[in-house]
Amino acid sequence: MAPAFELAGGSVAGRDHRAAGRNNQDAFRMAFGKGRIAAVVCDGCGSGAKSEIGAEIGAFALATELADVGDVRQALARVMETLALLLCNLQGDRWRLMSEYFLFTVVGTIIDAQTATFFSIGDGMVVVNGERIRIGSFPDNAPPYLGYELPMKASDFPPLRHLVLHRVLATEQLSSFLLATDGIDDLIAAKGRILPGRTDTVESIESFWQEDRFFKNPDAMRRRLTLIGREHVAVATDGKSLVRSPGFLRDDTTIVTGRRVAHVCDLFGEPTGAP
Numbered sequence: 612m613a614p615a616f617e618l619a620g621g622s623v624a625g626r627d628h629r630a631a632g633r634n635n636q637d638a639f640r641m642a643f644g645k646g647r648i649a650a651v652v653c654d655g656c657g658s659g660a661k662s663e664i665g666a667e668i669g670a671f672a673l674a675t676e677l678a679d680v681g682d683v684r685q686a687l688a689r690v691m692e693t694l695a696l697l698l699c700n701l702q703g704d705r706w707r708l709m710s711e712y713f714l715f716t717v718v719g720t721i722i723d724a725q726t727a728t729f730f731s732i733g734d735g736m737v738v739v740n741g742e743r744i745r746i747g748s749f750p751d752n753a754p755p756y757l758g759y760e761l762p763m764k765a766s767d768f769p770p771l772r773h774l775v776l777h778r779v780l781a782t783e784q785l786s787s788f789l790l791a792t793d794g795i796d797d798l799i800a801a802k803g804r805i806l807p808g809r810t811d812t813v814e815s816i817e818s819f820w821q822e823d824r825f826f827k828n829p830d831a832m833r834r835r836l837t838l839i840g841r842e843h844v845a846v847a848t849d850g851k852s853l854v855r856s857p858g859f860l861r862d863d864t865t866i867v868t869g870r871r872v873a874h875v876c877d878l879f880g881e882p883t884g885a886p
Contacts, residue, residue: 614648614722614782615872619825621832622652622865623840625794626858637792637865638666638715642678648722649677650867652735654792656714656756665713668694669757677721683730686721687757687771695761713758718746718790720869727785729778732757732771736796738789739778741817746775747793754793787820787870794864801839807856808843820868836864 624635636655641648653670655662672693676686694713698705716733729737733754734747747754755773801813825831840860847854 614646614724614727616648616722616785616869617826617872618648618650618867618869619819619829619832620650620652620865620867621830621834621836623833623836623860623863625797625860625862625864626840626842627861628863634663635863636663636666636715637794637863638663638670639790639865639867640670640674641867642674644678645681646723647678647681648869649674649720650790650869651677651717651719652790652792652865652867653718654716654733654735654794654863654865656710659714660711662712662714665694665758666715669713669715669717673717673719677719681721681723683719683721683728683776684771684774687732687760687774691757691760694758698761709758709761713761714756715758716754716792717757718792720788720790722782722785722869725782727778727780727782727788728776729788729790730774730776732760732773732775734793736789736791736793737777738787738791738816739780740784740786740788744777746777785871788868789816789820790867791816792863792865794860794862795866797860797862798836798839798864801859804859806838807841807858808845809838813839813859816866819866820870825868826870832866832868836860836866840864 618641620639622637639652641650651670651674653666655666672690676689680686718731718735720729731746737744804813840858843856845854
């Protein structure tokens with residue numbers, strides 16, 4: 612039986628990326644299967660021409676593999692093998708292709724009936740039972756990327772040098788968690804500020820796993836992040852000019868949260884009581 616948790620996620624492009632005409636280079640994915648829950652957020656390298664492609668592929672592939680095999684290192688090895696084979700089949704210089712498409716960070720979790728594991732390659736944040744674990748920063752704002760682990764020969768895989776296990780705990784001890792790319796720093800800094808063009812303020816990050824609305828509507832988290840990050844334009848009091856209020860999220864920001872639920876269901880959909 613899968614652990615009794617509900618998950619929510621959302622992602623928005625940062626204002627600096629929008630101003631430069633760049634896509635959102637973050638991605639996230641959640642997967643369920645074989646009595647496991649997996650969640651991953653990925654942040655594509657800002658200098659990579661199309662790193663959002665690698666982030667999307669990486670998030671999808673890694674969440675799927677985590678739910679399938681239930682082991683972080685084995686799942687990462689499978690993803691690396693997939694990426695290496697893909698690079699081998701593409702035309703062109705492998706290092707250039709990897710640098711343009713497959714440089715992305717990873718922050719993730721795998722939860723089964725016994726154990727919850729939280730890990731990363733690169734920067735971002737993990738919050739476990741309210742404890743914030745800031746990952747990074749790194750010199751010259753250059754975190755390690757999963758792509759750096761890829762060998763130039765598809766059959767020659769080095770050890771996962773940059774993998775960090777932040778917390779490994781009994782699942783029964785886990786009540787809530789958050790995974791985030793490094794854009795969460797802007798969100799934390801904006802706490803308490805009045806939203807542009809509105810009267811409400813930016814909430815604490817704890818609200819993203821405490822408030823029911825984020826779990827009832829699968830798009831609620833993205834909508835909230837959009838309100839926090841968007842620019843507001845209004846007509847000035849003179850009626851002749853515009854006043855622009857920039858959003859608070861400069862960088863792409865992606866969050867996945869999870870919390871324990873009161874009841875679980877067995878294979879037939881009947882509630883079985885508190886976990």
